[in-house]
Every structure is written in structure tokens, then in C-alpha cells.
Amino acid sequence: MCEASAYLIKDGKETLVLESVDILEPLDESGFMLKNIFGDQKIIKARILRMELVSHKILFSEDTP
Amino acid sequence: MCEASAYLIKDGKETLVLESVDILEPLDESGFMLKNIFGDQKIIKARILRMELVSHKILFSEDTP
Known part of the structure; x- marks a missing residue:
């Protein structure tokens, strides 16, 4: 299956x-x-x-760009 | 591999x-x-x-929401 895990990056830390x-x-x-x-x-x-689909990762950030 | 194809939806048509x-x-x-x-x-x-990762699809739109 080709789903991915979503992570939130906040203060440099990755949370699932x-x-x-x-x-x-x-x-x-x-x-x-x-x-x-x-x-x-x-x-x-x-x-x-x-997003890194081959690595099954979606990275989100709460920070403004 | 778990890559996906990106499509643009425009005027109801899907373009790779x-x-x-x-x-x-x-x-x-x-x-x-x-x-x-x-x-x-x-x-x-x-x-x-x-995005539909299990279907390997990323759908984009040029229209405003």
C-alpha cells in the first residue's frame, strides 16, 4: 500500500x-x-x-513561511 | 514504489x-x-x-476555491 504518515514539525521537532x-x-x-x-x-x-512520497512522509508546519 | 502522478483539473478535464x-x-x-x-x-x-495516495493521485486545480 502506498499511504504516507503525516507529521507536524514544530520547534524543530517532528510529531506524528x-x-x-x-x-x-x-x-x-x-x-x-x-x-x-x-x-x-x-x-x-x-x-x-x-511531501516525500517514496519515503511515505507528509510534513506539515504550524509556522508561517 | 509509492510515487504518485500529478494531474491538473481544468474545465472538468484531467491533464497529466x-x-x-x-x-x-x-x-x-x-x-x-x-x-x-x-x-x-x-x-x-x-x-x-x-490527494489520493493509495490511488497514486495528486489532483491540482487552477480555479479559485
């Missing part, structure tokens, strides 16, 4: 937000809805920092 | 932008840098509409 993410959709208010292959859903108020 | 995308990074000016597993790189001026 949701593993095995399948669906990612932007929300109106500068956030994202994440849904994983187990049906778990999470909303994250952060911006995308970088 | 870049296949086998590994890295995705937002740019300052509301766009994204895409880099695939072959080292090809592309800049797309669009917003993310939806």
Missing part, C-alpha cells in the same frame, strides 16, 4: 499526526483534512512543508 | 502534469515544485484539490 494517510484535502480555513486507510480522520491546521 | 512524483514542495507564490523519481522537475501554479 496520523499514520497511513490515504486522502488529503485542503479546507477553506488554511487547514487540511486527512483520512487514513483505517477510516480515521483528522483535521490539521497547518501548511504543507514538504 | 508529472508522473511518478516523489517530492512536492510549496513555493512562495502559490505554486508547487514537483520532482519525480527520474529527477524530472516541474513547477505548477495551482492549488491542491485532493
